[in-house]
Amino acid sequence: DKRTIGVLVMSYGTPESLEGVEAYYTHIRRGHPPTAEQLEDLTSRYRTIVGGVFPLRENTNRQAAALQSKLNELAGDGAYVCYQGLKHAAPFIEDGIAAMAADGIREAVGIVLTPQYSSMSVGGYLKRAREEAEKHGIRFRGVDEYHLHPQLIEALSERVNEGLEQLGGERGEALVLFSAHSLPAKILELNDPYADQLLATSGAVAAKAGVANWQFTWQSAGQTGQPWLGPDILETLEKLAAEGVRSVLVTPVGFVSDHLEVLYDIDIEAKQLAEEKGVRLARIRMLNDDPQYMAVLADSVIGAANGGN
């Protein structure tokens, strides 16, 4: 008599349409609507990105479906059932848990589609999920991180090698620039593991790929009037160009999907600056529903279900 375990697959979320950008942005800003100028700025970034206006939604759908198949393969049909829960768009985290409750699920595991833990990112997702699960009497376990899972390191290092090949030139000439979403610098006072985990992922990928020439930089910092972790990728690129670096492979390690922060902040904004400075910039292919990444997620979910937190 095996009980079905609900799996809450959590991701950032993206608007349904251009008309939905204002509500989405207001949610990110914790209920404070953006000014007309801020809204226009964000809307125009969505309009510019390649690969469809809101590719994150389709990517998350594909990841949830692929994780479901992987869990069926590893644990048999019906052992785990995936539900989506998004941070800033419908179906929200709370909607996913409520859907589980409506289906009679008594036990759930939550996993976020980003490998490193921060109290301000993964911690926030898990807190909302846990609080909602408690309301429904669902036993909830969260996966905090999987930033050093061997298959994650393998999948990323393969992409680094592929990217270096595509950039051409002598091996060792191109600098591998690992990147992740910045957070307000106040996390440093909270002893938050985010920065250390990002460096650990980066170092492990570099070692696995046999890359000696690498650095880490932040990207996509918000405009909140407070200091954010730096240096930002644009600043780093300027500095590298001044030092004579001519070829850079950007390797996002905190993002797993093609979405705005990759397709705009790296592929358009950073690339344009690099070009102006005479630097060749390429980026690794994102993991999306890569089979090795799906194995990482499935392994982490099953590990948590069998006794993790």
Ligand code: FEC
């Ligand atoms: O493609 C898409 O539609 C969504 C792209 C997207 C991803 C993403 C991931 C992360 N964020 C993280 C932290 C913050 C903090 C703030 C913040 C603001 C924004 C805004 C947009 C946005 N984020 Fe995001 N983020 C994405 C999109 N993010 C749009 C608002 C305007 C702007 O700054 O561009 C600041 C909130 C505040 O004002 O207080 C903090 C972190 C991640 C990576 C982990 C994760 O995926 O959850 C951390 C994708």
